[in-house]
Amino acid sequence: MRLRRLVAKNLRRLRKEGGLSxxxxxxxxxxxxNYIGMIEREENSPTVDALEQISNALGIDPVALLQDR
Structure with a gap:
């Protein structure tokens, strides 16, 4: 699975599990x-800094965004 797709899938799942829009x-x-939406639609690849900000906002380890589950 492409990394961009994996991040998008995990971000969407984790965001919804957290009950967040x-x-x-x-x-x-x-x-x-719009940036969050573009990541979830695989239209944009997040920077490492953005992955850190997103994972902090979700209260998760950034590695969770990269794991194939």
Whole structure:
């Protein structure tokens, strides 16, 4: 599985498990809501810094975004 697809799939799943909308997650992470949507739709690859911000906002280890589950 391509890494971009894996991150998108995990981000969507973890965000929904946390009961967050894209807008809520973006606000917590200090990112733009459109950026979160673009990552989830595989239109954009997140930077390492963005992965850190997202994982902090979700309260997870950043590795969880990269694991094939």
């Amino acid at each position: 894209q807008e809520e997650l973006a606000d917590r992470a200090g990112l733009n809501r």
